[in-house]
Amino acid sequence: MIFAATVQHAQEVMESLPWGKSAIITGNTPKAEREAILHRFKHKCLKYLVNVAVLTTGFDAPHVDVIAILRATESAALLQQIIGRGLRISPEKENCLVLDYAQNIERHCPDGDLFNPEIEDKQHQSGGDVLECLCPNCGQKNEFAAKINDQKLPIDIHGYFIDLEGNKIETEYGPQPAHYGRRCNGWMPNKDGKFGRCEYRWTFKPCPHCEAENDIAARYCCKCKGELVDPNEKLVADFIAHKKDPTQIQTDRLIDVLASPMISRAGNNCLKIVFTTEYRVFTFYAVVNSRQYRKFVEIQNDIDTVTYQKKGDFYNVLGYNNKPDEIKSKH
Numbered sequence: 001m002i003f004a005a006t007v008q009h010a011q012e013v014m015e016s017l018p019w020g021k022s023a024i025i026t027g028n029t030p031k032a033e034r035e036a037i038l039h040r041f042k043h044k045c046l047k048y049l050v051n052v053a054v055l056t057t058g059f060d061a062p063h064v065d066v067i068a069i070l071r072a073t074e075s076a077a078l079l080q081q082i083i084g085r086g087l088r089i090s091p092e093k094e095n096c097l098v099l100d101y102a103q104n105i106e107r108h109c110p111d112g113d114l115f116n117p118e119i120e121d122k123q124h125q126s127g128g129d130v131l132e133c134l135c136p137n138c139g140q141k142n143e144f145a146a147k148i149n150d151q152k153l154p155i156d157i158h159g160y161f162i163d164l165e166g167n168k169i170e171t172e173y174g175p176q177p178a179h180y181g182r183r184c185n186g187w188m189p190n191k192d193g194k195f196g197r198c199e200y201r202w203t204f205k206p207c208p209h210c211e212a213e214n215d216i217a218a219r220y221c222c223k224c225k226g227e228l229v230d231p232n233e234k235l236v237a238d239f240i241a242h243k244k245d246p247t248q249i250q251t252d253r254l255i256d257v258l259a260s261p262m263i264s265r266a267g268n269n270c271l272k273i274v275f276t277t278e279y280r281v282f283t284f285y286a287v288v289n290s291r292q293y294r295k296f297v298e299i300q301n302d303i304d305t306v307t308y309q310k311k312g313d314f315y316n317v318l319g320y321n322n323k324p325d326e327i328k329s330k331h
Contacts, residue, residue, distance in 0.1 A: 001064050001085050002050045005071035006219055008227050010050045013070065022048040025055065057081045062088035065096045072102040072238070076117035079104050083114060103238060106248070131179045133159030137200035140186025144179035153178070159202065177202040182215055239327045243279050246310035251322045252277030254306050259296070271296070273317075275306050282308065282315045292317060 004010035007026050014024050023037045023046050041049045042061050049055070056078060067086040073079055086096035098105075108117040131146040134157045144159065153161045153169070155178045161169045168175040184198040204213040209226035218228055242248055256276040262285075264270045269288040273296065274281065286293040299320060307319040 002068040003071055004052050007052055010052050013050050017048045024050045026052045062090035065093050068099040070101050076108040079108055135184040135186055135200050138186040138188040138198040140184055142185050144181030146179050236327050249309045251305055251307040251325050252279050253324050254303055284315050284317050
């Protein structure tokens with residue numbers, strides 16, 4: 001089972017799968033067609049089943065032994081549901097392979113335990129305060145959860161951070177709100193004289209096709225219905241963010257390595273190893289005759305990649321010659 005991010009993404013995935021052995025199901029698939037596809041899949045007439053947010057829960061095909069996740073989710077519960085599609089017991093089925101191409105497991109289950117995810121307290125993170133904001137469009141007073149304001153920046157009546165001169169603090173996405181609200185909750189008459197929800201948005205995603213303002217989580221434009229989310233761009237952005245954070249496990253191609261003996265503060269004989277990779281330069285200290293020391297000395301002339309992680313002020317080497325991190329393209 002393959003879980004795609006958008007309908008277009010799913011269609012692109014289908015282009016890479018063998019004809020006659022694959023099928024796709026989306027929210028727009030007619031009921032009769034969907035039932036026929038699921039019947040064929042459950043009876044193993046189809047090998048690959050691609051879907052977009054419709055088979056994450058309530059679907060049972062015990063023979064499924066591969067789950068490919070090509071979409072990100074901020075919900076640990078939904079991640080468990082997706083993986084659960086492959087955890088049913090079935091004759092001659094020994095295990096299930098989970099292929100997570102969007103770092104969901106790393107994000108929600110950093111210790112690798114899928115059944116004990118880390119669930120963040122969003123309300124606690126926001127500081128728990130409520131900010132009253134006046135809509136610039138309709139005048140409605142809105143109450144939103146306030147963002148943490150460690151710098152004690154002033155806030156205008158509309159809920160935006162401002163500088164000492166009273167000007168809104170601009171970002172690459174527009175003025176920076178001091179709260180987590182997205183759209184005004186007020187109602188006002190439209191062109192036809194009927195009341196509808198105010199369309200003012202504090203944060204929005206402009207449509208690249210018609211420039212309409214959309215919710216930042218929207219996948220399709222509210223006006224022209226054009227696609228707003230490019231799964232490949234999202235994966236590229238996630239990759240760049242991952243490589244910038246050395247506290248996440250990294251595997252880089254090695255450009256240079258320099259080792260020199262030294263004495264540690266504790267008086268131990270050590271090897272100071274300076275690794276230069278495509279993304280950073282870092283130092284690792286290996287105590288003489290330790291397992292890590294012996295491993296490095298054994299293969300130091302044949303190292304192509306280094307796997308490492310920063311913990312506190314120091315780097316820890318986790319292995320060598322593993323597959324380097326790469327951008328996982330939707331193609």
